[in-house]
Amino acid sequence: MSSDAPIGVFDSGVGGLTVAREIMRQLPEERMVYFGDTARLPYGSKSRDTITRFVRQIIAFLKTRQVKAIVFACNTASAYALDTIEKEIDLPIIGVVRPGARTAVKATKNKKIGVIATDATINSGLYTEFIQAIDPEIQVYSKACPLFVPLVEEGLTHDFVTEEIARRYLSRFKEDEIDTLILGCTHYPLLRSLIGRLMGNEVRLVNPAYETAIALREMLADKGIAAWPGTIAEGHHEFFVSDGAEKFRVFANSIMPQTIPETKVINIEKF
Amino acid sequence: MSSDAPIGVFDSGVGGLTVAREIMRQLPEERMVYFGDTARLPYGSKSRDTITRFVRQIIAFLKTRQVKAIVFACNTASAYALDTIEKEIDLPIIGVVRPGARTAVKATKNKKIGVIATDATINSGLYTEFIQAIDPEIQVYSKACPLFVPLVEEGLTHDFVTEEIARRYLSRFKEDEIDTLILGCTHYPLLRSLIGRLMGNEVRLVNPAYETAIALREMLADKGIAAWPGTIAEGHHEFFVSDGAEKFRVFANSIMPQTIPETKVINIEKF
Numbered sequence: 001m002s003s004d005a006p007i008g009v010f011d012s013g014v015g016g017l018t019v020a021r022e023i024m025r026q027l028p029e030e031r032m033v034y035f036g037d038t039a040r041l042p043y044g045s046k047s048r049d050t051i052t053r054f055v056r057q058i059i060a061f062l063k064t065r066q067v068k069a070i071v072f073a074c075n076t077a078s079a080y081a082l083d084t085i086e087k088e089i090d091l092p093i094i095g096v097v098r099p100g101a102r103t104a105v106k107a108t109k110n111k112k113i114g115v116i117a118t119d120a121t122i123n124s125g126l127y128t129e130f131i132q133a134i135d136p137e138i139q140v141y142s143k144a145c146p147l148f149v150p151l152v153e154e155g156l157t158h159d160f161v162t163e164e165i166a167r168r169y170l171s172r173f174k175e176d177e178i179d180t181l182i183l184g185c186t187h188y189p190l191l192r193s194l195i196g197r198l199m200g201n202e203v204r205l206v207n208p209a210y211e212t213a214i215a216l217r218e219m220l221a222d223k224g225i226a227a228w229p230g231t232i233a234e235g236h237h238e239f240f241v242s243d244g245a246e247k248f249r250v251f252a253n254s255i256m257p258q259t260i261p262e263t264k265v266i267n268i269e270k271f
Numbered sequence: 272m273s274s275d276a277p278i279g280v281f282d283s284g285v286g287g288l289t290v291a292r293e294i295m296r297q298l299p300e301e302r303m304v305y306f307g308d309t310a311r312l313p314y315g316s317k318s319r320d321t322i323t324r325f326v327r328q329i330i331a332f333l334k335t336r337q338v339k340a341i342v343f344a345c346n347t348a349s350a351y352a353l354d355t356i357e358k359e360i361d362l363p364i365i366g367v368v369r370p371g372a373r374t375a376v377k378a379t380k381n382k383k384i385g386v387i388a389t390d391a392t393i394n395s396g397l398y399t400e401f402i403q404a405i406d407p408e409i410q411v412y413s414k415a416c417p418l419f420v421p422l423v424e425e426g427l428t429h430d431f432v433t434e435e436i437a438r439r440y441l442s443r444f445k446e447d448e449i450d451t452l453i454l455g456c457t458h459y460p461l462l463r464s465l466i467g468r469l470m471g472n473e474v475r476l477v478n479p480a481y482e483t484a485i486a487l488r489e490m491l492a493d494k495g496i497a498a499w500p501g502t503i504a505e506g507h508h509e510f511f512v513s514d515g516a517e518k519f520r521v522f523a524n525s526i527m528p529q530t531i532p533e534t535k536v537i538n539i540e541k542f
Contacts, residue, residue, distance in 0.1 A: 039321045040311045045424075050310045050514040053538070150421040153316075161432055243321040267324070269540045 001068040001091075003225045006031040006238070007216070008062035008070040010055075012043040013241075014251045015149070015186030016073030019096060019209040021256050023071070026213040029231040030220070032238070033065045037268060039242035042149055043076040044118025044185065051120065055081040059089060060271040065238070068225045071216060072096065075117050075184050075208070079124035092223055097121075099215045100182050100208025101130035107204045108180040111138045114173045114203075116195075117184030119144040127184060141176040145169045149187045157190060163198075166191065170198050182206045190255070239263040272339040272362075274496045277302035277509070278487070279333035279341040281326075283314040284512075285522045286420070286457030287344030290367060290480040292527050294342070297484040300502040301491070303509070304336045308539060310513035313420055314347040315389025315456065322391065326352040330360060331542040336509070339496045342487060343367065346388055346455050346479070350395035363494055368392075370486045371453050371479025372401035378475045379451040382409045385444045385474075387466075388455030390415045398455060412447040416440045420458045428461055434469075437462065441469050453477045461526070505529050513539040 009020050013036045020034055035058055037043070043051055055077050062070055070093045072078040078095030086093060104113045115127045121144075128140040148169075151162045173181065181203055183189055189207045196205055220226040227233070237258075241248045245263040252260045280291050284307045291305055306329055308314075314322055326348050333341055340363045343349040349366030357364060375384045386398045392415075399411040419440075422433045444452065452474055454460055460478045467476055491497040498504070508529075512519045516534040523531045 039317060046310060046514050053540075147421055147425055150418055154418055161435055164432055243317050269324075 001225050003068070003227055004031075004231070005066050005068035005225070006033045008033050008035070008065065008067035009073050010035040010037070010058050010062065010070070010077070011074040011186060012036070012076065013038050013041040014248060017252055017255055018186050018189045018207070019071065019073035019212055022209040022213040023216060024257060027217055029227040029229060029233055031227070031233040031236045033062060033067055034237065034239045035061060036241045036248055038244050038248060039268065042118070043074060044120050044149065045146065046120065048080045048124075051077055051080040052084055055085055056088075057268050057271040059085060061240075061266065061268060063091075067091065069093065069216070069220060069223075071212065073186060073212075075186060076120040079121045079126040092219055094212065094216055094219055096186070096208040096212045097126050097184070098130055099211035100184060100206060101127055102134065103208065103211040104180050104182050104206045105131055105134045105138065107206060108138065110177065110179045111135070112176060112178045112180075113138055113140050114176065114178040114181040115140060115142045115184045116145050116169065116181065116188060117142070118149070119146055121184055127182060139176075141173060141178055143169055143172060145185070145188075148191060149185065152187045152190050157194070162191070163194060166194055166198055170195065173199065178203060180204045180206060182208065184208070234258050240266050242266060242268040272496050274339070274498055275302075275502070276337050276339035276496070277304045279304050279306070279336065279338035280344050281306040281308070281329050281333065281341070281348070282345040282457060283307070283347065284309050284312040285519060288523055288526055289457050289460045289478070290342065290344035290483055293480040293484040294487060295528060298488055300498040300500060300504055302498070302504040302507050304333060304338055305508065305510045306332060307512045307519055309515050309519060310539065313389070314345060315391050315420065316417065317391065319351045319395075322348055323352040323355055326356055327359075328539050328542040330356060332511075332537065332539060334362075338362065340364065340487070340491060340494070342483065344457060344483075346457060347391040350392045350397040363490055365483065365487055365490055367457070367479040367483045368397050368455075369401050370482035371455065371477060372398055373405065374479065374482040375451050375453050375477045376402055376405045376409065378477060379409065381448065381450045382406070383447060383449045383451075384409055384411050385447065385449040385452040386411060386413045386455045387416050387440065387452065387459065388413070389420070390417055392455055398453060410447075412444060412449060414440055414443060416456070416459075419462060420456065423458045423461050428465070433462070434465060437465055437469055441466065444470065449474060451475045451477060453479065455479070510534040511537050513537060
């Protein structure tokens with residue numbers, strides 16, 4: 001596999017862009033092919049079988065773009081499909097759950113970690129499993145927050161309705177006395193300031209995107225497929241979606257450090 | 272086409288059950304095959320091309336069940352795909368938009384009608400088109416309400432957060448002085464009491480499901496394919512989804528007048 005091949009990055013929609021922007025920041029020499037499954041989003045309320053079938057199609061598409069590695073920039077896909085897909089393909093792949101779990105374990109002092117995510121990610125139990133595989137003494141407290149994604153997509157990031165909903169979702173963590181909270185859905189970093197305010201300064205918020213980019217760098221180095229230092233990838237990334245290219249592009253340009261000039265639509269069900 | 276064949280009814284998910292239950296009430300002799308596209312829901316934020324492609328697959332599936340007629344029990348699918356599909360198939364089909372528009376025209380006295388629906392249905396402009404085709408003097412005021420579906424699905428039907436969101440969505444209709452409001456998404460009848468309270472007694476709420484069942488009866492009679500009077504269809508309906516059969520079944524049993532004993536999952540992308 002050539003070191004100048006791009007990295008495939010995918011999500012159910014725009015959320016994975018919070019991972020893509022972290023990769024752009026930390027690995028500016030790596031070219032990316034991003035895919036957002038906007039025709040079939042959201043993933044967080046759907047079943048393991050369905051998510052796995054969707055991910056197989058996405059992998060097949062990314063392979064046609066000759067990617068050298070794949071990032072599951074979606075917690076639900078990482079939680080439900082990564083293990084299965086890993087056995088089926090010969091490309092190095094990485095998800096966001098394991099790096100997120102690792103960071104949280106490093107961060108906690110009182111061994112009490114909270115996880116907020118979609119129904120699917122919480123039901124998978126994977127954050128708990130990965131955390132306790134590193135340190136079985138750690139207590140993990142989980143809470144699905146299904147309204148966060150529609151509220152963010154409706155633009156209500158700074159709104160008292162979102163604050164009220166967040167207060168309900170997060171109140172239980174006060175009793176649990178967690179000192180670390182994993183933002184286990186790629187949309188949630190967009191609510192970081194609100195969640196931080198409600199949880200207070202003493203609780204460390206973990207955004208798995210940051211650690212995922214570090215883990216990606218290590219994986220590329222291990223396999224000897226990192227891009228040459230000094231390569232400039234900016235302007236050479238490609239963005240694909242399964243629906244609504246223009247809406248995606250507008251949202252992407254509102255949160256990305258680089259301009260996304262174009263997004264193409266593909267029929268993912270053909271793969 | 273045999274009169275004892277079933278009627279195909281579909282929606283992006285559970286919302287179309289509000290139409291299915293109206294058909295059960297008004298046409299108790301008609302057998303139904305219901306399909307909910309739960310793997311790809313919601314439809315309301317997606318594009319015309321994508322919705323049309325999804326609907327073609329659903330029609331192909333329903334045809335394998337030997338249906339004699341098809342009900343688009345989804346406003347978005349009716350607004351975006353019905354016209355196109357009508358030219359492609361030889362089965363009688365009916366949507367919810369035209370019957371809803373017709374009822375509203377009959378109901379309004381001051382010739383000011385409001386429509387609330389998904390982004391897609393509002394963007395299609397089809398309610399306005401159908402209403403003004405009957406009476407060009409009628410003013411139509413539209414408002415997309417994208418958070419209603421996730422709030423209903425989260426079970427917050429009676430919650431002050433939903434009331435606050437509804438208040439924002441509906442406030443503009445006060446100035447418009449509408450006397451009739453179309454509930455242009457099949458989930459919205461589940462918020463009927465809240466919407467009714469906010470709009471006041473002087474505003475008539477139109478649920479297109481009721482009139483759709485009437486229009487279906489007429490269509491079946493016209494084509495000579497109505498079931499024999501006295502036939503008992505109860506217990507012979509079939510329910511299919513593309514994901515999450517158990518979750519669907521539980522929701523269905525919470526709102527349907529008859530018990531849904533079983534729901535089967537199919538891979539709709541194969542059709």
